Amino acid sequence: MERKDLVYITRRARFNAAHRLWNPAWSAEHNLEVFGKCASENWHGHNFEVYVTLKGEVDPELGYFINFNDLKAIMKERIEEQLDHKNLNLDVPWLAGKRTSTEVLARGIWEQMQEGLRGLNCALHRVRIWETENNYADYYGGL
Amino acid sequence: MERKDLVYITRRARFNAAHRLWNPAWSAEHNLEVFGKCASENWHGHNFEVYVTLKGEVDPELGYFINFNDLKAIMKERIEEQLDHKNLNLDVPWLAGKRTSTEVLARGIWEQMQEGLRGLNCALHRVRIWETENNYADYYGGL
Amino acid sequence: MERKDLVYITRRARFNAAHRLWNPAWSAEHNLEVFGKCASENWHGHNFEVYVTLKGEVDPELGYFINFNDLKAIMKERIEEQLDHKNLNLDVPWLAGKRTSTEVLARGIWEQMQEGLRGLNCALHRVRIWETENNYADYYGGL
Amino acid sequence: MERKDLVYITRRARFNAAHRLWNPAWSAEHNLEVFGKCASENWHGHNFEVYVTLKGEVDPELGYFINFNDLKAIMKERIEEQLDHKNLNLDVPWLAGKRTSTEVLARGIWEQMQEGLRGLNCALHRVRIWETENNYADYYGGL
Amino acid sequence: MERKDLVYITRRARFNAAHRLWNPAWSAEHNLEVFGKCASENWHGHNFEVYVTLKGEVDPELGYFINFNDLKAIMKERIEEQLDHKNLNLDVPWLAGKRTSTEVLARGIWEQMQEGLRGLNCALHRVRIWETENNYADYYGGL
Amino acid sequence: MERKDLVYITRRARFNAAHRLWNPAWSAEHNLEVFGKCASENWHGHNFEVYVTLKGEVDPELGYFINFNDLKAIMKERIEEQLDHKNLNLDVPWLAGKRTSTEVLARGIWEQMQEGLRGLNCALHRVRIWETENNYADYYGGL
Numbered sequence: 001m002e003r004k005d006l007v008y009i010t011r012r013a014r015f016n017a018a019h020r021l022w023n024p025a026w027s028a029e030h031n032l033e034v035f036g037k038c039a040s041e042n043w044h045g046h047n048f049e050v051y052v053t054l055k056g057e058v059d060p061e062l063g064y065f066i067n068f069n070d071l072k073a074i075m076k077e078r079i080e081e082q083l084d085h086k087n088l089n090l091d092v093p094w095l096a097g098k099r100t101s102t103e104v105l106a107r108g109i110w111e112q113m114q115e116g117l118r119g120l121n122c123a124l125h126r127v128r129i130w131e132t133e134n135n136y137a138d139y140y141g142g143l
Numbered sequence: 144m145e146r147k148d149l150v151y152i153t154r155r156a157r158f159n160a161a162h163r164l165w166n167p168a169w170s171a172e173h174n175l176e177v178f179g180k181c182a183s184e185n186w187h188g189h190n191f192e193v194y195v196t197l198k199g200e201v202d203p204e205l206g207y208f209i210n211f212n213d214l215k216a217i218m219k220e221r222i223e224e225q226l227d228h229k230n231l232n233l234d235v236p237w238l239a240g241k242r243t244s245t246e247v248l249a250r251g252i253w254e255q256m257q258e259g260l261r262g263l264n265c266a267l268h269r270v271r272i273w274e275t276e277n278n279y280a281d282y283y284g285g286l
Numbered sequence: 287m288e289r290k291d292l293v294y295i296t297r298r299a300r301f302n303a304a305h306r307l308w309n310p311a312w313s314a315e316h317n318l319e320v321f322g323k324c325a326s327e328n329w330h331g332h333n334f335e336v337y338v339t340l341k342g343e344v345d346p347e348l349g350y351f352i353n354f355n356d357l358k359a360i361m362k363e364r365i366e367e368q369l370d371h372k373n374l375n376l377d378v379p380w381l382a383g384k385r386t387s388t389e390v391l392a393r394g395i396w397e398q399m400q401e402g403l404r405g406l407n408c409a410l411h412r413v414r415i416w417e418t419e420n421n422y423a424d425y426y427g428g429l
Numbered sequence: 430m431e432r433k434d435l436v437y438i439t440r441r442a443r444f445n446a447a448h449r450l451w452n453p454a455w456s457a458e459h460n461l462e463v464f465g466k467c468a469s470e471n472w473h474g475h476n477f478e479v480y481v482t483l484k485g486e487v488d489p490e491l492g493y494f495i496n497f498n499d500l501k502a503i504m505k506e507r508i509e510e511q512l513d514h515k516n517l518n519l520d521v522p523w524l525a526g527k528r529t530s531t532e533v534l535a536r537g538i539w540e541q542m543q544e545g546l547r548g549l550n551c552a553l554h555r556v557r558i559w560e561t562e563n564n565y566a567d568y569y570g571g572l
Numbered sequence: 573m574e575r576k577d578l579v580y581i582t583r584r585a586r587f588n589a590a591h592r593l594w595n596p597a598w599s600a601e602h603n604l605e606v607f608g609k610c611a612s613e614n615w616h617g618h619n620f621e622v623y624v625t626l627k628g629e630v631d632p633e634l635g636y637f638i639n640f641n642d643l644k645a646i647m648k649e650r651i652e653e654q655l656d657h658k659n660l661n662l663d664v665p666w667l668a669g670k671r672t673s674t675e676v677l678a679r680g681i682w683e684q685m686q687e688g689l690r691g692l693n694c695a696l697h698r699v700r701i702w703e704t705e706n707n708y709a710d711y712y713g714g715l
Numbered sequence: 716m717e718r719k720d721l722v723y724i725t726r727r728a729r730f731n732a733a734h735r736l737w738n739p740a741w742s743a744e745h746n747l748e749v750f751g752k753c754a755s756e757n758w759h760g761h762n763f764e765v766y767v768t769l770k771g772e773v774d775p776e777l778g779y780f781i782n783f784n785d786l787k788a789i790m791k792e793r794i795e796e797q798l799d800h801k802n803l804n805l806d807v808p809w810l811a812g813k814r815t816s817t818e819v820l821a822r823g824i825w826e827q828m829q830e831g832l833r834g835l836n837c838a839l840h841r842v843r844i845w846e847t848e849n850n851y852a853d854y855y856g857g858l
Binding site for chain 6: 593595597606608670671672673674675676678679705706707708709710711712714
Binding site: 014018038040044046047087133 | 159180186229275
């Protein structure tokens, strides 16, 4: 396999959303027992930050493999427009029936970004989501 | 009037909550027209940061007029326990019937802190609330 | 004078610009002597952050005295569109003939915002500009 | 009194130091009772951040009333060289016999900066010290 | 080898501690020559930030492989309770006889976390320690 | 191959510089079409942050494989002195004829740091450059 001269670029998006950790297959009691205050009945929310990292080979004429503004537009369409000022449990088709943990969200955004990047000359490397200043989840793609 | 040798101290608290801007006296259409996506039906949320500033005269034996841990405990009781992982529109008695804007929240927390500081040898100077990294509201007390 | 129940709100704008400290009335030698590397011939630049603070009385129906989105739009027109990706010495009519220090910039943005806020039911309180993470200037209006 | 067209500038300094809250007039037991873990026998420490704010009238030829580099040099001499990699209780003559709380430190740095700014055409407005990301103290001068 | 659908999660802990770089096998002169101001006699200190990263496979019922609160509790026991408001050279058994550099601290915390995570269905991936806003060390496990 | 007990350390440098995205082989019209406002005629600029990561085996006598102050000095010589308060398109020999994108800059700094680290007992692992708070590029070496 040919080695490539890869550069990795990362861009941040942000969205403010409501959610709660809740498993509809369980009783309310069991949800509260497992998820604690994260299962509060009337929702809570966060200022989420998403960092999307791509890898590719830089075109020397351009100085990049994707224009940051193009990446910004894809992230706006695939992340911010779908998640900002939404309820992650109720308003997002591709999270339906799932827990809305940071971990699951990272995987969901990975799939959205894969769609958004289809046909471009670069690869998705990582999706990182900060839920608070104290914790984040990373996903690098799976099986 | 005697001048005092005042020092001002500030401590941060944080809470994650859901809310929406909504005036129950109006129709849904009018709410959406006025408040835009901030009125989204299924809520959204934030990582709020609150900075409470007190002023007082330092006791030279102690090096302070209030122990930061005491202030931390008051802010935990008066701010975090009442607002963290809550819905600001539904779960907070002292916000009932009000808009849950950052501005109104600053005034509400001011009153909570006034209660919490009653009898202590210092004065509340300012309540600051950051809603996102882009905006905050300050309240210095009123009429 | 009637006391008012004021709330202060602050919103951030950002712009990336080139500048240098330079007094065209002086020789190049004197400019370099006075301003050091800040006078470098081929410009340098910054990610500037501007925090604009307004004060006003909250309308209880709305929960604010100005919608953050309206303030955002005014700041976009009066600050970002005029300064972002510009050369502060060459491209900005209202800085022509002035030093482009953070201090002078704060006063210039104050005047721009005064124009932008004309007729609104609130007052400009402060313009703060961060030039780097180590220094900023504040202007509260003048004479 | 003539009104002045004041601008306020702020610059940050940083230092890493050890300290503990301790009153030598008291027994060890009483110190621990009052100050808790802040009185730990073998010291603890912080990355302190100091923000010094000056006010003055801008010289239109220069665009400032004090060069940020001059302020940087004064803060280096008066703050960093005296406090960085030091033990605040043992190594700093102007803190001798005092509690090394953030509050007391703010007043001490105020006096140091007053000395450092003597004869300059501007006034010290505020000294702010962050001890951790959760708390800071402000001093605006006293009696 | 079966590929796994891994997610990586990271949580932050903080502690304020005193230390100095010092090799007891050397003279004071040699210590100062090698370590400079980091060897100051009366200690100095930092606000340390530790980011612990785990990897594992998400349980779809839960939305995670470890509850952030459980990780928080382990980090409190294994990191904060052992290091906060302590002297790293004098008070920490598992650092005895070692340099208390950020690098060595990262390895020590790695071992503590390995103990704390024993029996859990996930693996420690990285320990990162910020000593100041300018430098950090990472450890991914060793030989 | 022998496994090593590697630790990774990272240090930050900062510089303020002007640049624009511009390909001298193209017309002005084509440059503006491709690069948009990033090609503005009179330059713009940024507060760049560079994080350099090295890997090596810790000397147990020292607690590190390179003193942070030595790394600081190399980064000052190889990064800050060459880029701070400069025009990246005009003033930097090793960027001559190249686009001054964050991506290309990361590769250029990689080569500079490789030179600066020659003969030391550690390896360069990554160069990361933040251009704004919203985007950065990483380079891990190439072909």
